[in-house]
Amino acid sequence: MKVLHLISGGDTGGAKTHIISLMRQLNKLIDAKVICFIEDTFYQEAVGAGINIEVFQQKKRTDMSVISRLITEINREGYDIIHCHGARANFIAMFLKYRIKKPMITTIHSDYKLDFKDNFYKRIVYTPINSIALKRFDYYIAISDTFKKMLVDRGFKEEKIFTVYNGIDLESKIHYIGKEDFLNRYDINGEDKIIVGIIARIDLVKDHETFIKAAYKVLQNREDIIFLIAGTGNDEKRIKSLVKEMDIENHVYFLGFVDDQYSFFNAIDINVLTSISESFPYVILEGSRLKKMTISTNVGGISRLIKDGYNGYLIDVGDSDALAEKLDYLMENKDMIKTMGENLLNSVEKNFSSRNMAEEHCKIYDKIIQHRR
Template identity: 50%
Template sequence: MKILHLISGGDNGGAKTHVITLLKELSKHADITLVCLLEENFAKEAREQGINVVVLKQNKRYKLDIVNRLVEMLKKDKYDILHCHGARANFLAMFIKKKYSIPTVSTIHSDYKSDFDNNLYKKIVYTTLNYFSLKRMDYFIAITNQFKKMLVDRGFKDNKIFVAYNGTRIIEKCYSLSKQEFLDRYNIEYDENKVYVGIVTRLHPVKGIPVFLKAAAKVLKTSSNILFLIAGNGDEKHTEKYKEFVINNDLGDKIRFLGFIKDIDNFYNAIDINTLTSHSESFPYALLEGSLNKKATISSAVGGIPEMIIHEESGLLFEDNNYEQLAEYIIKLAEDKELRNRYSENLHNRVKNNFSDVDMAQSHIEIYNKILKN
């Protein structure tokens, strides 16, 4: 079985983690090639993981000469399936199918209607083009049941949609620095009596950072032994806006922005409570990776998150945008170490038993076989 995976190669965050994690494991079971349209960190990191990477540079989205090169590659090496990730790959697949008959499948990593919310021009143009491209796709892999329902509700055929959850590599010890060593790196005082609450996210409106900040401000009115840490970066406009909130509320010593952190497992090891405040999500790696480090988790109940976290069993889920409920849950867990430990252990076991990279790869092999049989 030969599968060509196509992606822009400029992706970061969950999509990049998903593809690299998936292809590393898939390569043990099938002949896999990853084609990137940009020579950036994505391609470099994929190569470092032993994935067969080919870069076919496409400097502009509208440069369609790349289609002939992809068709030639598909024909010459006799690939069985073209697997697309993201709007750019979906768009090219629409033209490839006019020149060469090959089953096409696209992974739905997010709500495609919200992918370009931060840019009005892109939202109008790219979202429309992506929709037309998706309508011409043969099959889809939704990473949650909620995403499959979303597609069906929008007129996509149920029998063309498969579900395969995101998975993560199961490692018992992920971190390399102690809690104190990590905090020292950022000149943050280590105090065993403090509770450290963290969030790993892009500093983007869809990630609900104001919800996190408002909840933190509310918590800190009554709890002085809690410190809030934010890992991630974003565009300057939104980052400055969030930092202004912290300054205006005199919380500079209680809420710390750490920026992008490459060795993210050391961040998870340093915190006691992992949070996510997104308004829209799929099946986020920020929670999967946090679970490996056995961190008690609080998240907004959006997207596929309720399929991962069982409320009051393996974590706590709050209503989207409800910062008061988030604040209440943070205080609840901060004051009850035993409850934190129980939730973290339960989530760790749930992820280990259901959402591993091996499970994810096996699901894809089964899906590919069904596609080829059809």
């Protein structure tokens, strides 16, 4: 079986981790290759991971010269399935589909109607284009059952949608610097303090405002806690202003983009995610490798992993009071932080390895090929 994966190449965060984790394991089971359209850190990390990847460089998004190159590649190599990831790849696939006779599948990594929520131009232009492109695919992989339901509710055929939860590579070695060295990088004194962190792009869908409001409430009664925010984004200026207005700048630190995420996870005690929409985020899986318990909004498929009170806590979207209450409780019961972190890693090892994820993909590919035959 030969499968060609198409992805932008400018991807960061969960999409990047997903592809690299998946391809590492897929290549042990089938013949799989990635083609991306931007040469960036994604390409470099994929090469470093030993993944079969090539760049078909686009001068800009509307550069369709890659179509003929892809047709030549697909026909020459005899791929059985074309598998896309993300808006750019979906757009290209829309033009590619009727010029090749191969089944095409795309993974729904996020709510595509919210992908460009913070950028007016992209929201007006790219969201409708991606919505149209998605309708052209033969099959879909949803990252969670809730995302499958979302697609069905929007008119996609249920029998064409598969569900595969994200998995993480538990075999590869992770690299990180010591906690003190990481904090010194940002001139932060974390001595005798519990460190709460959130690592996500700073845009509306990640709802950092709830994180900040909870931090404010906790800091009214204690100062033995600090909050780290890793990431950048369109909502950054507003969130920084909010921190300043609340006069908690001495306890909330903006780190900017952090490219060594495991150093971040190693430095924090509690991992937080306040998103209003997620599929099955890698920030929880990555944090679990260093036994970091998570407090997350109950969105997407997160409840499949986080069991409230066992390996973390779930809160409602926008509920800063609940987040503050959980943090206050953990500050008074610090042994629970370690215990739940250990439990989280155990849960991931049992159910959410990248090996399991790759095997599920192979089953789907096989079903598609058998159906076509």
